[in-house]
Amino acid sequence: MKAYFLNLYRGFRSIIKGMILTLIVAFRPKATIQYPFVKRELPARTRGRLFCNIDDCIGCKLCAVACPVDCIYITANKRGPEEAIPLTSAESGAKQKKFHLPQFDIDFTLCCWCGLCTVVCPTNCLYMTKEYEFSVGNQQDLIWQFGEGQKPGPKQSIK
Amino acid sequence: MDNKTIYEKLKQKFQDAIGALKEPPAGSHGDPFIEVSAEKIHSILKFLKEEPELLFDNLLCISGVDYPDRLEVVYHFHSYTHLHKVVLKALLTDKTKPEIDTVSDLWKGANWLEREIYDLFGITFKNHPDLRRILLPDDWEGYPLRKDYKHQDYWHGIKVGM
Amino acid sequence: MGALKTQELTINMGPQHPSTHGVLRIELVTDGEICVKAIPHIGYLHRCFEKHAENIDYMGVMPFVDRMDYVASMNNDIAYAMAVEKLLGVEIPKRAEYIRVIMAELNRIASHLLAVGTYGLDIGTFTPFMWAFRDREKILDIFEMASGARLLYNYLWIGGVWMDLTPGIEEKIKEFCDYFSPCIDELDTILSYNQIFINRTKNVGVIPLETAISYGLTGPNLRGSGKKWDLRKNEPYGIYPELEFDIPIGTGEMGTVGACWDRYMVRIREMRESLKLTKQALKQMPEGPIRAKMQRVRPLAGEAYVKIENPRGELGFYIVSDGSIKPYRVKGKSPCFTSISCLDEICQGAMIADVVAVIGSLDIVLGEVDR
Numbered sequence: 001m002k003a004y005f006l007n008l009y010r011g012f013r014s015i016i017k018g019m020i021l022t023l024i025v026a027f028r029p030k031a032t033i034q035y036p037f038v039k040r041e042l043p044a045r046t047r048g049r050l051f052c053n054i055d056d057c058i059g060c061k062l063c064a065v066a067c068p069v070d071c072i073y074i075t076a077n078k079r080g081p082e083e084a085i086p087l088t089s090a091e092s093g094a095k096q097k098k099f100h101l102p103q104f105d106i107d108f109t110l111c112c113w114c115g116l117c118t119v120v121c122p123t124n125c126l127y128m129t130k131e132y133e134f135s136v137g138n139q140q141d142l143i144w145q146f147g148e149g150q151k152p153g154p155k156q157s158i159k
Numbered sequence: 160m161d162n163k164t165i166y167e168k169l170k171q172k173f174q175d176a177i178g179a180l181k182e183p184p185a186g187s188h189g190d191p192f193i194e195v196s197a198e199k200i201h202s203i204l205k206f207l208k209e210e211p212e213l214l215f216d217n218l219l220c221i222s223g224v225d226y227p228d229r230l231e232v233v234y235h236f237h238s239y240t241h242l243h244k245v246v247l248k249a250l251l252t253d254k255t256k257p258e259i260d261t262v263s264d265l266w267k268g269a270n271w272l273e274r275e276i277y278d279l280f281g282i283t284f285k286n287h288p289d290l291r292r293i294l295l296p297d298d299w300e301g302y303p304l305r306k307d308y309k310h311q312d313y314w315h316g317i318k319v320g321m
Numbered sequence: 322m323g324a325l326k327t328q329e330l331t332i333n334m335g336p337q338h339p340s341t342h343g344v345l346r347i348e349l350v351t352d353g354e355i356c357v358k359a360i361p362h363i364g365y366l367h368r369c370f371e372k373h374a375e376n377i378d379y380m381g382v383m384p385f386v387d388r389m390d391y392v393a394s395m396n397n398d399i400a401y402a403m404a405v406e407k408l409l410g411v412e413i414p415k416r417a418e419y420i421r422v423i424m425a426e427l428n429r430i431a432s433h434l435l436a437v438g439t440y441g442l443d444i445g446t447f448t449p450f451m452w453a454f455r456d457r458e459k460i461l462d463i464f465e466m467a468s469g470a471r472l473l474y475n476y477l478w479i480g481g482v483w484m485d486l487t488p489g490i491e492e493k494i495k496e497f498c499d500y501f502s503p504c505i506d507e508l509d510t511i512l513s514y515n516q517i518f519i520n521r522t523k524n525v526g527v528i529p530l531e532t533a534i535s536y537g538l539t540g541p542n543l544r545g546s547g548k549k550w551d552l553r554k555n556e557p558y559g560i561y562p563e564l565e566f567d568i569p570i571g572t573g574e575m576g577t578v579g580a581c582w583d584r585y586m587v588r589i590r591e592m593r594e595s596l597k598l599t600k601q602a603l604k605q606m607p608e609g610p611i612r613a614k615m616q617r618v619r620p621l622a623g624e625a626y627v628k629i630e631n632p633r634g635e636l637g638f639y640i641v642s643d644g645s646i647k648p649y650r651v652k653g654k655s656p657c658f659t660s661i662s663c664l665d666e667i668c669q670g671a672m673i674a675d676v677v678a679v680i681g682s683l684d685i686v687l688g689e690v691d692r
Binding site: 007010011013014015017018021022025031042043044045046047066067068112113114115116119128 | 377380381382383384385387448452455458465466467468469470473475483484487507510511514515516517520
């Protein structure tokens with residue numbers, strides 16, 4: 001009997017204590033932001049959507065090898081013997097572009113944003129942008145093309 | 160107690176049932192292990208658990224490994240009392256119908272670990288109280304962690320794989 | 322009127338049940354409101370981690386390791402990296418060790434916050450959940466600054482860490498440490514010592530020490546049963562021997578030792594210890610390189626088993642190498658797998674509502690159970 005009332009008393013006491021604390025916390029600054037209207041500033045290292053600057057790519061395929069889920073597809077055709085070999089830009093080390101790169105596709109349905117492909121890139125032409133809102137209506141729109149002469153963006157779905 | 164003393168103690172008790180104490184090859188940094196006979200595994204592990212000088216009360220892990228010519232069941236033990244560790248390996252040369260005794264009556268935690276190995280390697284644990292598939296569906300075909308595993312094409316009309 | 326015929330009723334809990342913390346199905350055999358048997362069925366989240374790992378090089382396994390226990394990725398990474406480093410025989414630089422400890426301890430706090438918050442939610446109180454996630458968010462911000470990702474970091478690499486700490490992050494961590502200490506007191510007031518919460522969790526789901534050891538329970542679940550065992554102290558790795566901290570254990574302050582409340586309280590107290598560790602590591606951190614100099618990751622043939630203290634217990638990795646660039650076999654021995662295996666034994670004779678309390682107190686993450 002005594003234990004019952006003691007329990008009751010303790011229950012009420014802890015509720016009142018909790019309520020007082022909640023009241024105090026209610027007057028603190030808000031921790032939330034109104035997401036689609038207000039956006040957080042992302043830190044410099046944010047790992048968002050991959051982007052490939054194809055002008056600097058030398059077609060070494062190191063990224064495709066490093067990718068643990070095999071989501072990068074590259075076609076590299078060797079240039080003919082008479083063709084002039086262009087160089088990549090100066091800040092990427094002015095390396096020889098020995099290959100035509102008609103296809104450089106990334107399948108973002110598979111990509112796991114681990115960033116291993118960006119580390120191995122010798123010319124730093126493959127990097128991660130801060131973009132993180134990927135939702136599309138069609139799954140095909142998540143396969144992006146970056147190949148030579150192509151506009152970086154969703155590959156047209158083949159019907 | 161170090162691995163060598165444990166090995167000698169086991170050898171003294173079980174003689175032929177204990178194989179060699181394999182140290183890692185020179186330059187390698189792995190763990191040493193003791194090879195034991197799969198037939199007597201239950202009495203060996205019972206001895207490990209109950210002998211006052213060994214008292215391996217903590218079963219860390221049971222794992223299966225598939226090699227081209229054999230299957231292995233690897234036991235990792237640790238003792239809370241004496242703070243020593245040992246690695247035991249039971250070799251199963253018959254790959255078509257591998258069988259080994261269960262130790263789930265000694266360590267209750269072995270129950271699920273053995274079910275997992277049964278599920279993924281197809282090793283049957285004799286006298287196991289509840290030997291069912293654990294991670295995969297009950298009617299799955301084949302044992303995925305075998306190196307020669309080929310997954311089935313369809314499961315209940317669902318395409319398997321990419 | 323003759324006696325009424327009674328029979329046991331089997332009901333299905335999950336896989337889509339909010340209190341099972343993922344996709345876990347429990348087959349409950351009930352007699353009235355008493356649970357006679359609770360048979361867990363797992364495997365709904367099986368992603369073939371071990372099979373995948375056999376087909377990728379050592380470095381590429383790391384993102385998959387992240388996805389095992391997705392609320393404590395940093396700790397998982399350490400376990401895997403340490404196992405490969407043991408096979409390789411590399412020593413990692415001091416600074417990398419310190420960064421690892423800071424990240425691991427912060428992630429331990431984040432993981433315990435999730436455990437504590439959702440446990441409150443299971444029991445029926447909503448506010449602590451919100452507060453826990455508010456504070457967890459601050460830790461995730463720190464991780465995002467360091468690694469660029471918020472949940473699956475892939476930040477700790479074999480041989481060290483990926484990138485050095487960002488400038489300004491140390492102040493942010495310090496700021497967080499100062500901010501967070503009073504928050505634990507608030508959690509104590511609103512949840513831990515709330516009489517309703519105590520009544521729901523004391524004497525419920527008691528795991529005696531022998532049962533815990535026989536099942537191989539580790540981490541807070543073992544310490545809740547009163548065993549003073551922590552790998553950071555008892556088999557120290559990394560730089561833990563240089564740091565000072567205590568191991569909280571379940572004392573039976575409320576009811577029986579090894580009840581849900583004890584396991585819960587161990588987590589709360591561990592957060593304070595983790596804060597202590599973070600502060601010390603931050604203070605002592607030396608300058609220097611962050612990755613060991615090594616060629617391609619290609620260990621010699623051999624095998625190694627390494628276990629470390631994860632927020633949920635001892636996570637072990639058993640790696641067999643055959644000398645190639647891909648591991649021959651990777652086995653992850655997850656603590657949650659063993660925790661959930663003892664559910665049947667501790668739920669026998671409990672009320673159905675207490676089954677929820679027991680699952681929550683075991684703090685399972687199904688990603689790690691199923692791998």
